[in-house]
Amino acid sequence: MNENNNAIVADILFQYLKDTIYDSENAYLDLKELPDEFQKLGQGMQLLRQWIVEAKATSFALSKGDLSYTVTDKENVFVAPMKELQGTLRHLAWQTQQIAKGDYSQKVDFMGEFSHAFNLMTQQLQERRTALIEENQIVEERNIELENAFHLSVALANYTQNMIFIQSIDENLFQNEPAAQFLNTHQELGKYVLEKLHLKDMEKINTTQIWEFDTFSLQDENQGHYYTVESYPIYLKQKKTFVHIVLDETQRKKDEKHMYQMAYKDPLTGVYNRRYALKQMQEWKENGIDFVLSFIDVDYLKYCNDTFGHNSGDEYLMEVVDYLQVVDGLLCRCGGDEFMVIESGTTLQKQNKKLEEVRKKFQKYGKHSSFPQGFSYASCMINTSSTKELDEYFMIVDTLMYEYKAKNKQTLKDISYHDDRN
């Protein structure tokens, strides 16, 4: 072969090599154009082109995420690392599928930082899953407990005469027999009670509530009812629910009112009694509230009782009370012909002035003309910052009152006697 031929062969092979690298799909080498001694080189270069084509196709498939691409020439050394990568990716795809179905037992090894991150992720997922399962179990158990408690509540509810309602936010879930009977026989009242039981901000209430309501806005004084409600929040099937135990407290309230009146009211005049006045004064004293204490002593009550009978005496007292009602403060009957007014929001002068006005009015316009109607009074400012005890004030006011009486009480001889009974 001469030098010219060598140059031609070199050109052919160079062009083929160039095409193999940059245009491998179309690179073509005709072995017939090569002399014998270049045949083996030519065949090798053809194999190289074939492997490069396959390597490009394999890397392209991998870059597109195609893990099923099959390499035909298993001896292709360029493709071997890609096949290893393909295998690794297939394995990771399988691992991920395993994790998706809840298998956290698989581990990724020998992939550097990726192995560590992947295994850590798997471990954390497993821990979270375990925690979730445990949490679910607790919730499950709690639900069963709650359901049992609910059934027990329903069973117990039928052994009581109190009304029991179980309500979620949007529905009435249960009412026991007394409650059902109440709703049947008192439709309007029943509706009102159910509305009242729908607690405001139900979602926010998590502790037992004991509260009251009455139905006086719906009914008159005689027919209104007082109810005390115990509301227990529970969760039923993840839904906030309340068990309301409704107690009709109407009779108890009436009894309480009666007891209160017995304890603190004067049965004849209906005003407060001495016990209540003492309680109130003590409270004010303890709380540092100054007040004016006035003693009032009705004139000639004994005379009225002895002369016209006790009924007239009672009427006389009632009349005094009517007049005294205009005086600001708490009017109390201390017993017999003695009254007391205590008022925290006034001055001594104002209170005395008012009492004097009332006394004069009563003297002038009182019903009985057969004896001089009237009362004596005296007041004192009780200063809570003083060290004086209430008893000492009482003595002071009492003395002042008797001084007033001595000075101002009209005598019987001044008037002519009339027997009103005839």
Add this chain to the structure above:
Amino acid sequence: MANVFLDKSHHIFSWDRLGNIKEGREDLGENVPVMIYRLMEYTMNHVLSAELGIEQADEMFRKAGYLAGCEFAKNLLNLDVELDTFVAQLQKMLKDLKVGILRIEEMKDDGDKIVLTVSQDLDCSGLESSNEVVCKYDEGFLSGILEAYTHKPYLVLEIDCWAHGSRVCRFRCVVDHHE
């Protein structure tokens, strides 16, 4: 005169035939270089192939691998666990014993069809390329392990091998319904 007290033959394999290695190799320990393992394997391959022909020699290796797989599974693995756990356990065991890095690529029909790879394989990784796959022993080994666990016979075929130009060995394991 024959020793009537010792009736076991080294020609019949059982797990205890592996001996007490710790005691026997008190100073040298339990490990040996991969080169020595391969020296035994490929010299044996050479002799068996020469004596029996390549096909028969491959079959002998496959059978030996199968026996090894069965015994390996029975003696070193917990066979009473779920498939996923078993796979994870096998993976760890092969890694710990430095046999190879097992990775599952595909598992279908409750494990009846499995494609897996073994990289850094004890038998072939680093071998010079040839135009043949060589891990016949591994084929048998894997089929023995899978059968010990599932009680189903497996056909295991090596489809990629280091010795055949790949960087990992890939095996397709399928339950043999004809058995």
